[in-house]
């Protein structure tokens with residue numbers, strides 16, 4: 001089977017900057033995603049730190065996303081993520097505007113456009129229905145709605161605030177049928193993912209529930225067990 005194709009339902013694991021998902025641990029976690037994807041048949045993608053991307057794309061076949069790309073051209077921009085170098089490192093997509101890395105609307109627009117020109121898919125993170133609508137007008141491949149107060153809380157958005165997920169799907173589809181909606185924040189179990197798909201989401205964006213689990217591979221299999 002092809003585990004490097006982007007198809008829905010999709011699981012995207014944001015590695016953030018946890019030590020449990022950095023360096024050698026990032027590679028091991030990416031391998032867990034790879035074997036869970038093979039075993040379950042569900043697409044599993046990873047968004048590791050920039051420093052870990054090249055190594056992971058060399059050693060696994062899962063789709064890799066950048067956590068952020070800056071709206072810059074090659075040249076004098078110290079400390080920035082340049083899209084061309086990210087592509088050379090092997091990314092297929094990018095997160096944008098994560099609540100831990102917010103961007104200006106005009107910058108999101110610019111990076112989505114340069115991503116499209118280079119065949120890189122964009123996942124624009126949002127905090128509610130209104131900002132999801134704004135993001136959808138920019139025509140990204142995915143909008144991922146994540147109420148910031150639930151991030152890292154262990155309280156799943158799909159069960160605690162189903163109306164945000166359902167409302168985002170309804171409003172985004174009215175504006176742009178091609179943009180898929182993901183949800184995230186507090187997601188960790190098969191029930192959480194099942195609830196997300198039931199509400200019309202095409203997948204989940206998650207982090208701590210898997211990264212900090214005693215056995216991340218088992219947690220991933222459990223996550224997709226009710227699809």
Ligand SMILES: O=C(CO)COP(=O)(O)O
Pocket residue numbers: 014098146150151152153154184185186187205206207208209
């Ligand atoms: O921010 C998130 C994914 O990008 C969600 O984080 P948690 O899964 O830790 O709540």
